[in-house]
Amino acid sequence: MKKMNLPNKLTIFRIILIVPFILILLGEGSEWGWYKAIFGGIQEYVDYIALAIFIAASLTDLIDGKIARKYNLVTNFGKFMDPLADKLLVSAALVALVDLGRISAWVVIIIISREFIISGFRLVAADNRVVIAASYWGKFKTVFQMVMVCMMIANIPQLQLVTDIVMWIALILTVVSLIDYLIKNKDVMKEQK
Known part of the structure; x- marks a missing residue:
């Protein structure tokens, strides 16, 4: 069995980072004993710690792609897991933010639905x-x-x-990019003869 290359290790690391990110973000105000022991004296910084983990996880996406292309380390595992890791990270963050009351569930439903539709289209x-290029x-x-x-x-x-304005722009771009994607690739859904 071949050893896993660096880009694939970074992809796996991104998925692993989701666990501490969610535990730290959702642990605020919880009764978890371990959480109070670790973060009891620095409660006001917990969001920033979660943010740092989210940014670190997001940066692995940029790094693994560049390394894979530069050193010809593109693998089937990477092609499958890299976009999945991205969707897991963002979806986990959005669902956690709904739980914290920082974003409305309907916004998250639109964003995640778009990802499901595009993934189905790509399949x-x-x-x-x-091959469908990113727009x-x-x-x-x-x-x-992000x-x-x-x-x-x-x-x-x-x-x-400012956060609300950015959310509305992100939501509009989510819908516009989906419509653009569907129009440009409408022939994909036609039955092959």
């Missing part, structure tokens, strides 16, 4: 040997979603208006 396209709308959407999540994790009251 059909791959089955038909069609600029999708890249803008990702940037605004900024939105970071701002909501940080939970700075003085920036609430």
